[in-house]
Amino acid sequence: DIQMTQSPASLSASLGETVSIECLASEGISNDLAWYQQKSGKSPQLLIYAASRLQDGVPSRFSGSGSGTRYSLKISGMQPEDEADYFCQQSYKYPLTFGSGTKLEIK
Amino acid sequence: EVQLVESGGGLVQPGRSLKLSCAASGFTFSNYYMAWVRQAPKKGLEWVATISTSGSRTYYPDSVKGRFTISRDNAKSSLYLQMNSLKSEDTATYYCARHFSNIGTTPFAYWGQGTLVTVSS
Numbered sequence: 583d584i585q586m587t588q589s590p591a592s593l594s595a596s597l598g599e600t601v602s603i604e605c606l607a608s609e610g611i612s613n614d615l616a617w618y619q620q621k622s623g624k625s626p627q628l629l630i631y632a633a634s635r636l637q638d639g640v641p642s643r644f645s646g647s648g649s650g651t652r653y654s655l656k657i658s659g660m661q662p663e664d665e666a667d668y669f670c671q672q673s674y675k676y677p678l679t680f681g682s683g684t685k686l687e688i689k
Numbered sequence: 690e691v692q693l694v695e696s697g698g699g700l701v702q703p704g705r706s707l708k709l710s711c712a713a714s715g716f717t718f719s720n721y722y723m724a725w726v727r728q729a730p731k732k733g734l735e736w737v738a739t740i741s742t743s744g745s746r747t748y749y750p751d752s753v754k755g756r757f758t759i760s761r762d763n764a765k766s767s768l769y770l771q772m773n774s775l776k777s778e779d780t781a782t783y784y785c786a787r788h789f790s791n792i793g794t795t796p797f798a799y800w801g802q803g804t805l806v807t808v809s810s
Binding site for chain 2: 614625628674682
């Protein structure tokens with residue numbers, strides 16, 4: 583199985599600050615990497631797919647990058663509504679696996 | 690608008706069975722792979738099952754293989770998850786999810802609101 587190691591586990595950021603979340607795959611996943619946002623009490627929402635493609639309707643302050651085994655999600659200018667849990671997920675092969683999540687809070 | 694509405698969750702004793710349903714609307718159901726993903730209380734996300742567009746191919750992680758069965762009824766735009774021999778570790782909110790396309794190894798583009806399954810005596 584492909585293990586997805588996500589860091590940090592938690593993060594606190596000021597409004598307007600740029601934040602980054604990392605995801606490391608245990609083997610190469612050919613950019614088959616997605617990022618999800620989950621707000622408190624809500625279901626997850628797809629933000630980024632294919633490592634860097636923005637899902638329809640997602641604000642442009644969100645961006646994804648990476649290749650091989652290392653991927654990252656960047657939020658350029660933290661907004662109040664960005665406070666949430668974030669998860670990465672590989673769709674390269676079965677079993678589909680998720681990172682353990684990052685809790686992003688406003689400082 | 691894509692809508693996925695789960696039902697069938699509840700309290701069940703260990704070793705018993707439960708069947709979840711998901712009603713889909715707002716897209717051509719038969720054109721997409723579908724999945725179930727679960728989230729234990731205060732925990733991360735775990736993929737549970739995926740089914741092909743026709744239902745002929747199914748995929749599971751080892752944690753549920755042999756106990757859970759995913760199925761679909763394209764005529765009713767409905768997805769199901771039959772869960773047998775339930776364990777306490779199966780306690781979670783179960784989400785119905787639509788894959789990005791007609792391929793199973795793609796992200797989950799849309800999610801339902803989830804249904805809570807609690808396995809306890």
